[in-house]
Amino acid sequence: MANAKEIRPAFQAYNCFARVLLDLEANAKNSSLFARGCAQIFENHDFDDWAYPYIQVFEPNLFREVAYLNDRDVDRAERFEDTLTPAGRRLRELIAYPAELSDVWLSNTIGALISVAHFTTANELMIHLKARSLTGQGQFERAWLAFLITNRCNQGADAQVAFDEMRGAAETGNVPTGRVLDLCTQGVVWHLKSEQINEAQFRWCLTTGARLSKQLEHRAPETIASWYRGLAMLPAARNDPKRTRAYMAKAEYNAHAAIRADDNRGLSALNQLKTFHESSIKEFIYVDPDYRRALKSAQELVALDPYWPLSLAEKGEVHERFGEHEAAAECFERAAALGPPYVGLHLRKAATSRLRIGDRDRALQHANTLGSIAPDSETLGEIEKVLRMHDAELRN
Structure with missing residues (x-):
């Protein structure tokens, strides 16, 4: 094997993914939906409102990967200490004095850190949030953050505890319906993927999700699209291609409905269509093998998000x-x-x-x-x- 020092890596180290994870910045062009979405959400989200939105949540090792590839000190990069971008400096200022942030601002700051896989700092701020007395949606969102952290950092060891707390908060009636349906979707997905959520809670998610999805029909297409895409995993696991396709068709319909109803949330709505294509590829590889349809889904995915390495993969x-x-x-x-x-x-x-x-x-x-x-x-x-x-x- 050739001397490693003689080989020049043939890839972009500081690409759109690295740029947003390290500096919370994305180019208007030549960037993936994930990168542009993360940057746009941080810029536009009202920190006085609960529920920090996500495009996709990655594991902390991917942040360490981009820090290493770009010769950034991991500990300093975790806290945005070397960033020169306005967004990076703003987040650095927010994490500097967590005790001075209101409950909702602290929750949103942790959410922003999780969105770019800065889990070490997110965990440090969670200590402050856990010490606060929260009720209703505040309690729900704190448990939601805890669920994301345990899911990505320690294989969901505490996922059931966080889920139980979210369900308890949801049953008070003080959590928006869309957020409860989000919870049901997560419960279905993570029960089927790794049984992080137990059977009883899984059944509750199925029953509650079916009821809430009818209530939200035509009113929250992004949330409904996620629900049906998650629900499609159930017949897929049972090798039922007909029912899988029926749920996937509903996911696709609602993804397009979200795009049509775009109210400056375009990247989030487009991401629903992107994840539909990703799930369709898996469907036509594993559930109902069909080369032509799998390739068509892959081609549509690449066309929709051409600067995202995972689209090509x-x-x-x-x-x-x-x-x-x-x-x-x-x-x-x-x-x-x-x-x-x-x-x-x-x-x-x-x-x-x-x-x-x-x-x-x-x-x-x-x-x-x-x-x-x-x-x-x-x-x-x-x-x-x-x-x-x-x-x-x-x-x-």
Whole structure:
């Protein structure tokens, strides 16, 4: 393997994802929906209102990834100490004196930190929020933040406790209906994914969610779209393609309705359509295998969010699943070239796809690129293992 120092990483380290995680800033053009959405929400959200909105919530290791790739000190970057952007400076000022923030402002500040995966600082501020006496929606939102933190930081070890507190607050009648439906969606999703939510609460989510979704029909399309996309996981788990498609069709309808009803929340509404395409890809790969429909969903996803590495990686997954390894390699390579998140994963997948078509040189190139940025990476070891296996097969 070539000397790591001789290899220049062929990707954008300070891409739109890194820019928003490190500096809470996004370009108006050439940025993903996630990056633009995070920056826009922080700029426009009224911190006197509960429920900080999210585009997507990532694990803390992805923040550490972008800090490392951009030579930022992780501890200083966590608190935005080196940022020069107005948004970054504003958030730095908010986290400096948490005791002086009102309950709702403190909650929103923690929400903003979670939105860009700054979980260490979010946890520090949660100590202050947990010490306060909150009721109604304040209690609900505090438990919501606790749920997100435990879900992303310690595999949901305390998810049930946070969920129970949210349900208790919701049953007081002092939490907006849309937020309760959000809770039901999370309960369904995380019960089916990892059983973080127990069976009894899962059943409550199904019953309550069905009732609330009817109440909110035609009034909150984004919330309804999320509900049906989550609900589709149930028949998908039972290998029921007909019912899965029925729920997914309702998710798509409401995603488009949210876009039509856009009241300056365009990126959030577009994100509902994006996540619909992502879920559709999984549907047509695993539940109702159909190459043509899976590829169509992937193409629509890339067209909607072309600067998001995961869009290209999703398309690569379709090609890989249906045996088109060269096309898969090209997608994973383009995803890696766009930069974080998951640069290492995309390089590994590109290398593996290259080996499957006998292109050892390109596979080695990807291994060298990975070695230049993470010489001790487990992913690098996986690539080297595959390379050795490939060489052994050729000798035999």
